[in-house]
Amino acid sequence: MPPRSDEPRRDPTTGSRRGPSRAGRGGDPRTGEPGIGGISDARAYTPRGRTIRESGEERAGGREERAGQRRNPRAGRSGDPFRPALQVLDGGRAGARAGRREAAPVARAGVIRTVPTRPRWVDDDEEELAPPRRRAGGRAPRRPDRPVPRRPARKPRRPPKLAEPRRRLRLGTMLVLALFVTIGIRLVFLQAVDTPAYAGGGIDSRLTRVDLPAPRGAIVDRTGAPLARSVEARYVFADPTQVKDRATTARLLSPLLGVPASELAEKMKRRGLPGGGESQFQYLARGVDIPKAKQIEALDLAGIGTHRDERREVPGGDLAANLVGFVSQDMNGLEGLEARYDDVLQGKDGRRVYEAGQGDLDAPIPGGYSQTTPAKPGSSLVLTIDRDLQYQVQQVLGRQMAQTRGSVGAAVVLDVATGEVLAQASHPSYNAANPEPSRPTDREDAATSFVVDPGSVHKAITFGAALQEGVITPDTTLPIPNTVIMGDTTFADTHPANGRRMSLPGMMAFSSNVGTIKIADELGRDRLIDYQKRFGLGQPTGEGMPGEASGRLLPADEWSGSSYGSVPIGHSVDATPLQMAAAYATIANNGTYVQPHLIKEVISGADGKRTPAGPPVTRPVLSPANAAALRTILEAVTTVDGATGVAAAVPGYRVAGKTGTGWRLVDGEKQPGEVGSFIGMAPAEKPRYVVAVFVWSPGGEGGTVAAPAFREMMGFTLRHYRVPPSGGKAPKFEVFPR
Missing domain, CATH: 3.40.710.10 (DD-peptidase/beta-lactamase superfamily)
Structure with a gap:
């Protein structure tokens, strides 16, 4: 086990033990002569455990002390009354430096002192490198009358310039503000400018559109008695792709619609469309009375439905038929006054568009989008004809x-x-009510x-x-x-x-x-x-x-x-x-x-x-x-x-x-x-x-x-x-x- 640093060591030249100095660093308390320091003195001259500042201060203190000794040779001997205290505060380093300087002429064989390498960033103008200490019996120190060679002065290197924190803070703040401004502008565009487009794109899938049929105007005689008028009815349609049993369905509908079952079954056949796919709509009957339509709905037949329709009613049958004329199933005038004044009698359909739920919630959403364009009923014609005459x-x-x-x-x-x-x-x-056989x-x-x-x-x-x-x-x-x-x-x-x-x-x-x-x-x-x-x-x-x-x-x-x-x-x-x-x-x-x-005269329908x-x-x-x-x-x-x-x-x-x-x-x-x-x-x-x-x-x-x-x-x-x-x-x- 190596000896501890505070144990006495033998000098390899004299064989005597030496220990730590009590009277001063590196001095003999009995004779007052500088002695050879122990391991603690060696540490004082090594850069290990010391800061650059401490090394610099020691070297600067050494130069001042040498200059003082040249001015007052006795000062070193008499000493500063406060030196012991300073040595204690400085960890004994000052005394060690003095002792080493005083003992410099005395060399000890076998002891090599190392001088720490000066950091590269230390300026040559701030300090001189201390001359290396020699072992006892080594080469004599340079004579004072010989000039000490000095290194050529170099321009001091400045340390790398660090980034300015305030500048970085300003730059970061500006970037964050720019980001928030960009987001704010985009939000303004979304809320104010692009709102209709985005809102429309989302709401369209929830909109339900219902046509509001406009009734066709009536044709009346000079007393107001109707010669032709429109009444609400229903049409019955089939979706051939949903009909399960055509024969049974046709047999059930035939007595209600007054159409042969074979004809109905033929209408319910599946038919392809020119552009591909199958037809999903086929009229079975038009102008069906509302009570009969309700009976058909009660049957709950797959693929069969009813919807609002309009039927032209001619109360007199053949009364003034050659004058009044008749209309198509789509309420377009084909003959007589119905054709001549079709633009007057024809109403303009309205539409209701509202936001509705999906599936089982298929009902208008309270507070949701809703817009209604009222239907404009057609105008009525008052003829000069007297119905009785x-x-x-x-x-x-x-x-x-x-x-x-x-x-x-x-x-x-x-x-x-x-x-x-x-x-x-x-x-x-x-008979204008049934013109087809004529x-x-x-x-x-x-x-x-x-x-x-x-x-x-x-x-x-x-x-x-x-x-x-x-x-x-x-x-x-x-x-x-x-x-x-x-x-x-x-x-x-x-x-x-x-x-x-x-x-x-x-x-x-x-x-x-x-x-x-x-x-x-x-x-x-x-x-x-x-x-x-x-x-x-x-x-x-x-x-x-x-x-x-x-x-x-x-x-x-x-x-x-x-x-x-x-x-x-x-x-x-x-x-x-x-x-x-x-x-x-x-x-x-x-x-x-x-x-x-x-x-x-003409009576406006509105x-x-x-x-x-x-x-x-x-x-x-x-x-x-x-x-x-x-x-x-x-x-x-x-x-x-x-x-x-x-x-x-x-x-x-x-x-x-x-x-x-x-x-x-x-x-x-x-x-x-x-x-x-x-x-x-x-x-x-x-x-x-x-x-x-x-x-x-x-x-x-x-x-x-x-x-x-x-x-x-x-x-x-x-x-x-x-x-x-x-x-x-x-x-x-x-x-x-x-």
Whole structure:
């Protein structure tokens, strides 16, 4: 075991023991001479356990002590009275340094002192390296008179500059603030700018959209009675991919829907779609009554469902069917007024969009997104038609037409003063509530599409033009031969006058072709054409029906020699029953033409506001005096014995009118058979209503049908509107005055 540092050691040169110094570091307490220090003295000269500062201070203290000894050689001997205390405080290092310096000349063999290497960062100007201590008996120290070599001065190295903490703090703060500002700006954009996009993207999956159907407007008569209206119903549909047993499902639905089971099973077959996949929707029935739909729902059949629908209801069936028309299953107008005013009757569907839960929570979320666009119901049409009068006119026309086979008939009732169409009937007709079984020709409105050569009813226009132009007067009489040749055609009378003079009432009563041609010859072609136009021929009336025919007048440059005979008596003229009825209404209305029309007013579906139809077109044609004179002439047709229109007389009322025999034209081609007609007004002294009846029959029986049909229709009209009977009788007419 090595000896402890505080145990006495033997000097290898003398063999004596030595121990720690008591009188001073490295000194002998008995002689006062510096001695050789122990292990503690060696530690004082090694850098182990000492700081650079301590080493530096020791070297600096040593230089000062040596300088003091040179200035005062006795100071070392006398010593500082405080030295022992300082030595104690300094751990004995100062005394050791003094002892070593004093004992430097004395060398001890075998002891080697090491000097710590000066740190590289210690400045040469701050201290000098202490000369190395020599062992005893070593080389003598350098003489003081010899200069000590000094190292060349070097520029002091500065220690590496450390980072400034305050700068790092500022930089870090700025980076953190920049990060927070960036996040804040992004949040502002998300909350204020991009909110609709993100919110919409999330809410779209929770939105439920429900269509709010807009009911179609109604069509009502002048009293508000419905002719066509929409009622709520249900449609029944199938999802073929969900139907489990087609045969059983069809068998259960058949009695409720009134559709054969085989047809229903066929509709429920699976069908592929052009773009891939299978069809998941198929109508089974439309317009199903709500009670039946509830029964179907109660069956709880897989793949079968119901939904809100609309059904067009026509209470009268065939009542005014040719006027009203019908709609498709999708509530689009296809015929009649339904088609003509589809944009007015058609409503605008609304929509409700709301936020709802999923699955079992499929219900509106309280406080969630909700927006409703109300449906805008379609507007309703108020017609000038009187439902009761319309029904009666249709009944009379149907009974009279039953006498003929394959015939076509039309009847019109006009209000003289206003031009309102009070009734407009066609035969044949159809059931507008179920139009599919009917033929397209059955659905036509004969009053506006039935083009005819009006025949003798046109003579009233020729007489009126001659009166207005002064060619004739009410008292004019003319010798009437039995025939007249115009061009290459001979025109004759059915009631020959044999050259006798006839009065104007006589010519009208017996429908003299020769007398009318002679008056037209005096009138002239151009003036006759002009009055035809004034009376409304050759152009649509604009009543309101779609597809109304315009008729055609023979242009002056197309007249042949025979045209001067045919046109005045109503041939080579194309007209509709409605056009001719409007011409007679002009005579009844003191010579003023009033455009016939069907629409009285429009009722807005949104607020119920009533908007009257635009005023009808009016224009003067005859003077009141000439119109009154012409009415008197026309009275002879129903009052003179043997006249052509006696069958049209209405008991208790004076009637003015005219019979006619013409042809039916289809695409300009004359059809076999004849068109019999009668147009009249009553009461003749002050007409209120005009009724026109046209009947085409392949066998030519129309003439025997038209006048009796007029009588019934006019009689009912006068009684229906409570028109007082005529106060006097019609004047006595002389056919062949003396």
